[in-house]
Amino acid sequence: MIPNWLLKRSSLTPNRTALSFEDRQWTFLQLKEEAVLIARKLRMNGLVEGDRIALLGPSTPDMVFVIHGCLLAGLEIVMLNSRLSAKEILWQLDDSNAFRLIVEDELFHQIGIKDVPMITFSSLQSSEQRDLSVSEMWDASRTITIMYTSGTTGFPKGVRQTAGNHTSSALSSVLNLGLTDDDRWLCTMPLFHISGFSILVRSVIYGMEVRLYNKFDTESVVDELRKGSVTRMSVVGTSLQRILDEFEKTGNVAHPNFRTMLAGGGPVPDNYLRRAEDCKLPVLQTYGMTETSSQTATLSAEDALRKSGSAGKPLFFNQIKIRDTEKAGEFGEVLIAGPHVTPGYIGHAAERDPLEDGWLPTGDIGYFDQEGYLFIVDRRSDLIISGGENIYPAEVENVLLSHPNVTEAGVCGKAHPEWGSVPVAFIVVSGEVTEEDLEVHCQQLLARYKVPKAFYFVDQLPRNASNKLLRRELKEWAALK
Amino acid sequence: MIPNWLLKRSSLTPNRTALSFEDRQWTFLQLKEEAVLIARKLRMNGLVEGDRIALLGPSTPDMVFVIHGCLLAGLEIVMLNSRLSAKEILWQLDDSNAFRLIVEDELFHQIGIKDVPMITFSSLQSSEQRDLSVSEMWDASRTITIMYTSGTTGFPKGVRQTAGNHTSSALSSVLNLGLTDDDRWLCTMPLFHISGFSILVRSVIYGMEVRLYNKFDTESVVDELRKGSVTRMSVVGTSLQRILDEFEKTGNVAHPNFRTMLAGGGPVPDNYLRRAEDCKLPVLQTYGMTETSSQTATLSAEDALRKSGSAGKPLFFNQIKIRDTEKAGEFGEVLIAGPHVTPGYIGHAAERDPLEDGWLPTGDIGYFDQEGYLFIVDRRSDLIISGGENIYPAEVENVLLSHPNVTEAGVCGKAHPEWGSVPVAFIVVSGEVTEEDLEVHCQQLLARYKVPKAFYFVDQLPRNASNKLLRRELKEWAALK
Structure with missing residues (x-):
């Protein structure tokens, strides 16, 4: 059993800041109150524990409240990518058999979906409330989120991410990165991707503030890094490059408060790492995916420079092996095991077991060096x-x-x-x-x-x-x- | 499944310091090598995975090597209290049905046990080695340690502490105390008690140094605190008092590096807390016991002064309730649930289920205040x-x-x-x-x-x-x- 993240967190540290966006802030208690309100309104809209809904919204506080509201109400959330076409969204709604689409009003008008049972954010806001009893404990196998991933071929598959998956992912990460009272994680990644969603999860498990941005804005981000108003951030290569360009243009460097730039979504070129060093940005390469609820391996701070280009070692609770290899240096498919690995898919892929003999075949090619550091060479499909x-x-x-x-x-x-x-x-x-x-x-x-x-x-x-x-x-x- | 702590840790951060004692230090890699050596020698002495042994030794590096060696060899360890009489030891050996007593030579001579199948530290040291295969993963239900606790009446009961119990205890604690690269935990508590043993567990799970003392020495301890050469420490009321006396006598205060004085083993008097504040010692009261593999509730740093005297709130993965009460402020028996609670006893108490409806009755009396902070009033038996x-x-x-x-x-x-x-x-x-x-x-x-x-x-x-x-x-x- 796993404690209901937000209930437990708001009971432990009610007055710590949970979320900030532009110049507004919410404590964990306030976040819980917002989420409870949403949960009661969802209940009024006929949604009951165990229902599956699809969620489509931007990276805003309202979206965070709706996410936590859904979790308090015991719902499974299909996280929809806001860049999808109407046709792709309809396909995922159909495949996931989501009971309702919960959608932010502006996106709803933009995308122009019709004839789908839905609740807009504004209609939810103006809804009446109905009492609900919130579970204090969750079964570890409870599905929290479903994220569609294109995989290597064919149709996207809806990946289940359970309470146990997300929790163990957050725990493995904290044993690598550490945790201090002043930690604030800058989130410019989309919340519908595991890169962004996992930051929300870490926040409620760690009691850590999320500094949320609706989108990546180079100047504002560099300003936060320079002032040291955030301590951690997740990036992909392109956003890292923009940050480096801006730092180099302005001649500034990151504040010593800033401790971790978690770089995922593919290998980061060596010369970015060198440039980052000059900007005092401690970049840690990480290797993760939707099926592993974020990081599987991450380079630790002490190895960042010595092992530049490596994705580090499998985090504390995780295991990685290279298929059909015996020695260090041999290339092969990366196989993953651990409590963070999805138990399976929904919809058309529901019958397909993601694991082979307990290991997730990733399709990615990598190797371990002599010291056991993982290097991801490429995606097999490519x-x-x-x-x-x-x-x-x-x-x-x-x-x-x-x-x-x-x-x-x-x-x-x-x-x-x-x-x-x-x-x-x-x-x-x-x-x-x-x-x-x-x-x-x-x-x-x-x-x-x-x-x-x-x-x-x-x-x-x-x-x-x-x-x-x-x-x-x-x-x-x-x-x- | 839980990774074999030391194998995983020595693979993640081989070169970090794991242990220091007087002026000697060992990295995690060196600790693993010492432990593997012991494990091979234990194997040579006929001990195989799943065997139960009893261990009697002082708080020295050799003892730490033997503990980790036993764990690598897959043994269950009955941790014997070195202050027991020969009669009491014989009783526990008999009750636990331990296959061998592993005993440090000096203690062996002191206590004068005879006619017991045993291995002394020195005979183990000089033993030949035999190959053994070490499991990379442990079942969460694997028994790591057995500690006898007197309970409220009658004979001591051997409490099983599993890999899952110890691991979740360490994880709950890190979510409360945080973790930084410079963390060093000063251990003056006996390793045969959960207060000391849990420090060894945190060390291998966190990748954190243990600064080990064979016994509590006020002057040396105060010197470490004053210099800031350690960041955390566990104490009971008496040791805290001696530390306070020494600080007050010398007019020194603790270094700002020092972050947490975890005070367990019963309520700490209010005036100690006030004196500790003057000495810049951040004392956090904690509530735990052998049956919960250390802390169940701990006051968080931000509440230490405002809620002085409280044991805080149940840590992230733990639950506490007060029997037959409905409102804050009502006294009653403290009941505990969570992944850190023992699955049961061995020996004469093996048939006795420690839980009632999933909750551990502690015999302790406590209450929650209006804000949900736990106050332990006393032991019911007293x-x-x-x-x-x-x-x-x-x-x-x-x-x-x-x-x-x-x-x-x-x-x-x-x-x-x-x-x-x-x-x-x-x-x-x-x-x-x-x-x-x-x-x-x-x-x-x-x-x-x-x-x-x-x-x-x-x-x-x-x-x-x-x-x-x-x-x-x-x-x-x-x-x-």
Whole structure:
């Protein structure tokens, strides 16, 4: 059994700040009161413990209140990505069999969904209340959230994340990062992704403030980091790059209060890590995914520089092994086990067991070095096999990014009559650079077969709401060239 | 499943300091190597996974190595109190059916046990080794330790403490106290008690250094606190008092690095808390016991002064309720539930379920105040009922200790023909004070029926190895008066 996070937390430290947004703040007691209000209104709207709803909203305090209200009411929440098309949302509503869609009014009008049983935030707000009894303890297997993840092929699968998954994830993380009274986690990641949602979970389990932003705004973020008004932050490569650019432009560095920049969503290029060091930003690379309710491995602070590029070691309660390997240094598929691993999917994938012999096959390729540090090489689905040789896009991208005028790079395979597939690169540049320059640069640093056969200059790369590179879309671009 | 603590920890942070003793230090990797060596030697001595052994040793690094060696070898450890008589040890060996007694040589000679299958530390040290395979994961229900506790009446009962109990206790504590890279826990409590053993557990789960002392030495302890070379410490009232005396004598205060003085083993008198404040010692009262693998409730730092005298709120994963009460302020028996509560006893008490409807009845009397803070009033078994009125010894002791010349006080019931029982007091004084002075002092502060009917001046009070007042022994003293 696991204590109802918010009930327990608001009883332990009612007067600590739980949430801040712009210039407003809420204590854990106030957060609980807001959430209880929502829960009573949900009850009035006919929702009862065990019901599954879908939730679509921006990263605002109201959204946080609705999330905690749903949890107090005992609901399972399908977290919908606010960048989805109406068609994709309808598909997920259908697949998840959600009883109601709870949707923020503006997004509702933007997306233009119709004929779906729904409750808007405003109608919920103006609703009457009805008494409800709130469970003080949760079963560890209780589903808290469901997040759809595209996986490697086919339709998205709805991943169950239980109370036990989220809780053990938060606990593993605290044993790695530590915890102090002044901790404040800056959240600019979408709450509908595990990267953002897991910050809300840590907040109620740790008694830690979340500093919430509706969206990533480089100047405001850098201001917080410079002043030391936050101590932790989660980023992906692109947001890290913008932060670094801004710091370098202004000549500022991060305040010593700021302790952890958790960098996920794919490998962070080495030169970002070096630049971050100059800006006094302690970047810790992490490796996690929707199926593991956030981090599985994270580099510890003391290894950040010595093991730059590594995702660290599997956190305290987690296990990782590399399929069919015996020695350090051998590449293979990353397999994950632990209390943070999803028990399974819902909807069309409900019958599919995510585990093989107790281990989650990730499709990702990685290896452990001699000291047991995990290096994620790439996503298996993106592996480019060219004339029998394996090419890992991230390796090529890293080389491209080491060129001073390249700000973003995405590499994928393009069908080729002779070699089966060849790598091609999409490039965002910040200064004068030619295709020939890049070819020479790559030839200096890579085996010939790894050098992209074409360099396409673009304004931006295809990315999702978390700024993760959409490799499938990149392949579609390549196919059209 | 729970990761094998030391294996996992030594893999995560091999080079952090795990243990220091006098001027020697061991990293987690070195600790693991020492423990593996012991485990292999235990294996050579015929001990196999699942065997139960009894362990008797002082608080030294060798003892720590043997403890971790036993855990790596998959053994259950009966932790024997080194102050027991030979007779008591033989009784516990018999009751626990321990396969071997592992005993430090000096203690072995001191206690003079004979005809028991045993292995001394020195014979273990000089033993050959044998290969063993160490489990990377433990079942949460695996018994780690067994500690005998006297309970309220009759024979001591061997309390099982599982991997899950110890782990959840450490996790609940970290969510209350926080964790930083510089944390070092000063351990002067006996390792055979849960107060000391739980520090070793936190060390391997947190990756935190234990600064180990063989025994409590006031001057050295105060020196560590003054220099800030440790950040946490566990104490009982008596050791706290000695620390306060020494600080006051020398005019020093604790270093700001020092963050938590965890005070258990019974209520700490209010005036200690005030004196501690002057010495810059942040004392947090805690409430725990052998059956709950250490802390169940602890006052958080932010409430230490405002709620002085309270044991705080039940920690994150724990629950407490007061039997048969409905409102705040009502006294009753303290009942405990949570993942830290023992699954049961071994030996003669094996058949006895420690829980009633999922809750552990503690025999202790307490109440929650309006804000949900727990106050432990006394042990039920020590309740003095006098003419139908309830008298809680701790309340009377608190009053006596508030007299400037009283350094220690123990109150218990003495049979009385008219009232059934009357309170009497045993007193250790530091200056001139008469029985009449004390009577007047008590009459000013207590209801008449609570004022001790006799004051006995003694050199010291009966205490166990953790310095906890032995109330049963006190009653025997009273009966002889």
